[in-house]
Amino acid sequence: MRLSKIALILLLGVATLLSVAMPTRAQTELQATLETENDFPRALIFRVEVDAPTTLTEARLYFRPEASEFWNSIPVTIEPGAHIEAEYEWFTKNQVLPPNLKLEYYWRFRDAEGNTYTTQHEWVEYLDIRxxxxxxxxxxxxxxxxxxxxxxxxxxxxxxxxxxxxxxxxxxxxxxxxxxxxxxxxxxxxxxxxxxxxxxxxxxxxxxxxxxxxxxxxxxxxxxxxxxxxxxxxxxxxxxLKDALATPPAWFNEGLAMYNEPGDFGEEERSRLRNAAKNGELLSLSRLQGNFGADSHEVNLAYIQSWGMVDFLIRDCGKDGLRRIIAELNNDVTMDEALQRACGYDQATLYERWLREDLGVEPPTSPAGESEPSPTSTPNPPPESAPSSEPEPPTGLISPLLLTCIWGVCCLSILAFLSFTLAIFFWRRGRTQA
Ligand SMILES: [Zn+2]
Missing domain, CATH: 3.40.30.160 (Collagenase ColT, N-terminal domain)
Known part of the structure; x- marks a missing residue:
C-alpha cells in the first residue's frame, strides 16, 4: 500500500473519531416576536421575545443600514432561560445619524453548549416622527x-x-x-x-x-x-468605488457631482477661473485633495476648480476614460496610477495641462503648485471654527451650486467625524460580517 493511501486512511479514521467525540453545534432559526419602538431622535428600542428548546445564556442584537455591508453586533444582557424577553435601547440623541434611516436587524442567542439560535430578519425605519x-x-x-x-x-x-x-x-x-x-x-x-x-x-x-x-x-x-x-x-x-481602498481626491468627487448637475456651466465659470489665475488666487492641487475648508471664497473657488478639472478630464480622456479610471481605482491603485493607466498622465500633469489649455496660464514653477500656497489660502480650520451665521452668499449664475459646495464641505467634515464615531462604535461592539 502506498504511503499516501495509508495517510489518507489514517486521516479519515481520525476525522471519524473526531466527529463521534465532538458534539455538533447546531445553528437553528427560531421564529421570535420582534418589535421596535421609535423615540426619535432620542433612541430606537429593539425588543425580542423567544422560546428555545434549551437554556439560552447569551444574546446579541445585529443591525445595519440598508445600504451597508456590515452589521453592528451588540451584546445584550439576559437572564438565562428557555423563554427570553430582551431589550436594547440604541441611544442616538448625540449621534449625527440620518433621519428616516432604514435598518435591517435580527437577534442571535447562544446556549451553554455553544448552539446558536437566530431569529428571522426584520426591517425598521427610524423615522423623524414629527x-x-x-x-x-x-x-x-x-x-x-x-x-x-x-x-x-x-x-x-x-x-x-x-x-x-x-x-x-x-x-x-x-x-x-x-x-x-x-x-x-x-x-x-x-x-x-x-x-x-x-x-x-x-x-x-x-x-x-x-x-x-x-x-x-x-x-x-x-x-x-x-x-x-x-x-x-x-x-x-x-x-x-466599493472595491477601492483609497479615498479618491475631493476634486474628483465634487467635480463629478458638479459636472452632473444640469445647467449651463461653461464660459462664465471658465472666465472666473481665468481671473483667479491672473490674480494668482488659484488653489494648488494639494488643496483640492481633501476638505475644502470653511472660507467661503476659497470653498467657491475649490468647487469651480474641481468642476473645471473634471470637465477638462472628460473632454480630454473621454467618458470611456472616466469609466476606466473608476475601474482602475477598484483595482486598488492610487488616483495617480488610475489616471496614468486610463489617460496616460497623473494628477499633476492633468492640473498643469488644464491650466495651460483651458485657462491659458502657465503653471507655477513648483510642481502643480504644491509648495506654493495661494495668497488667499489659510490652513483648514476645523468645523467648530466655522462662522456661526450664513456664509456670504455667492453671486452669479453659479450661486445655488456654490451653496451646495459649502454644504459639501460640511458634509465632508461631518462625514469624517461620523466615520470616526462609527468606526469606534463598530470596533467596540465587535464588527461582524453577515
Ligand atoms: Zn458635493
Missing part, C-alpha cells in the same frame, strides 16, 4: 418628503431616477444598494433633526448609508434640479 412623510420610489431610489403634493414628489423622483440612470452609464457601475433622499421643508426643520451644530449647515450626505438629507422646499424647482443630481452623484460614486 412629520407626516410621503414617499415615492422604486428598487433604486426612494424620495421622502412632507412639504408639497404628490406631483412635487414625482418631480423629485423623476429627477433622481434620470440622474441615477445617467450616472450608472457614465461611471460604468450599477447601484448595489438602494439610495434614499430625505427632503426637509426648511432649515429649522432640518437642523432640529440633528444634534446642535452650525447654523449654516444646509444638507448632509451619508454615502456609507446610502442616504442624503437636504432642504428642498415644495416648488423650489431650480434648486431641486441641481441638488438632487449633485447628491446622487456622491451616492452613486461611493457605491461605484
Amino acid at each position: 412629520f407626516d412623510w410621503k414617499r415615492l420610489g422604486d428598487e433604486k431610489v426612494t424620495i421622502m418628503w412632507y412639504d408639497g403634493d404628490e406631483a412635487w414628489g414625482r418631480a423629485m423622483y423623476e429627477t433622481a431616477r434620470q440622474a441615477i440612470d445617467a450616472l450608472e452609464q457614465e461611471l460604468g457601475a450599477t447601484l448595489d444598494h438602494p439610495i434614499r433622499i430625505v427632503a426637509y421643508a426648511n432649515g429649522s426643520d432640518f437642523r432640529s433633526a440633528f444634534p446642535p451644530q452650525q447654523d449654516w449647515i444646509g444638507g448632509q450626505a451619508f454615502p456609507d448609508m446610502g442616504i442624503t438629507v437636504q432642504i428642498i422646499g415644495a416648488g423650489e424647482y431650480d434648486w431641486m434640479q441641481r441638488v438632487i443630481p449633485h447628491e446622487i452623484s456622491h451616492l452613486v460614486f461611493h457605491q461605484a
Whole structure:
C-alpha cells in the first residue's frame, strides 16, 4: 500500500473519531416576536421575545443600514432561560445619524453548549416622527418628503431616477444598494433633526448609508434640479468605488457631482477661473485633495476648480476614460496610477495641462503648485471654527451650486467625524460580517 493511501486512511479514521467525540453545534432559526419602538431622535428600542428548546445564556442584537455591508453586533444582557424577553435601547440623541434611516436587524442567542439560535430578519425605519412623510420610489431610489403634493414628489423622483440612470452609464457601475433622499421643508426643520451644530449647515450626505438629507422646499424647482443630481452623484460614486481602498481626491468627487448637475456651466465659470489665475488666487492641487475648508471664497473657488478639472478630464480622456479610471481605482491603485493607466498622465500633469489649455496660464514653477500656497489660502480650520451665521452668499449664475459646495464641505467634515464615531462604535461592539 502506498504511503499516501495509508495517510489518507489514517486521516479519515481520525476525522471519524473526531466527529463521534465532538458534539455538533447546531445553528437553528427560531421564529421570535420582534418589535421596535421609535423615540426619535432620542433612541430606537429593539425588543425580542423567544422560546428555545434549551437554556439560552447569551444574546446579541445585529443591525445595519440598508445600504451597508456590515452589521453592528451588540451584546445584550439576559437572564438565562428557555423563554427570553430582551431589550436594547440604541441611544442616538448625540449621534449625527440620518433621519428616516432604514435598518435591517435580527437577534442571535447562544446556549451553554455553544448552539446558536437566530431569529428571522426584520426591517425598521427610524423615522423623524414629527412629520407626516410621503414617499415615492422604486428598487433604486426612494424620495421622502412632507412639504408639497404628490406631483412635487414625482418631480423629485423623476429627477433622481434620470440622474441615477445617467450616472450608472457614465461611471460604468450599477447601484448595489438602494439610495434614499430625505427632503426637509426648511432649515429649522432640518437642523432640529440633528444634534446642535452650525447654523449654516444646509444638507448632509451619508454615502456609507446610502442616504442624503437636504432642504428642498415644495416648488423650489431650480434648486431641486441641481441638488438632487449633485447628491446622487456622491451616492452613486461611493457605491461605484466599493472595491477601492483609497479615498479618491475631493476634486474628483465634487467635480463629478458638479459636472452632473444640469445647467449651463461653461464660459462664465471658465472666465472666473481665468481671473483667479491672473490674480494668482488659484488653489494648488494639494488643496483640492481633501476638505475644502470653511472660507467661503476659497470653498467657491475649490468647487469651480474641481468642476473645471473634471470637465477638462472628460473632454480630454473621454467618458470611456472616466469609466476606466473608476475601474482602475477598484483595482486598488492610487488616483495617480488610475489616471496614468486610463489617460496616460497623473494628477499633476492633468492640473498643469488644464491650466495651460483651458485657462491659458502657465503653471507655477513648483510642481502643480504644491509648495506654493495661494495668497488667499489659510490652513483648514476645523468645523467648530466655522462662522456661526450664513456664509456670504455667492453671486452669479453659479450661486445655488456654490451653496451646495459649502454644504459639501460640511458634509465632508461631518462625514469624517461620523466615520470616526462609527468606526469606534463598530470596533467596540465587535464588527461582524453577515
Ligand atoms: Zn458635493
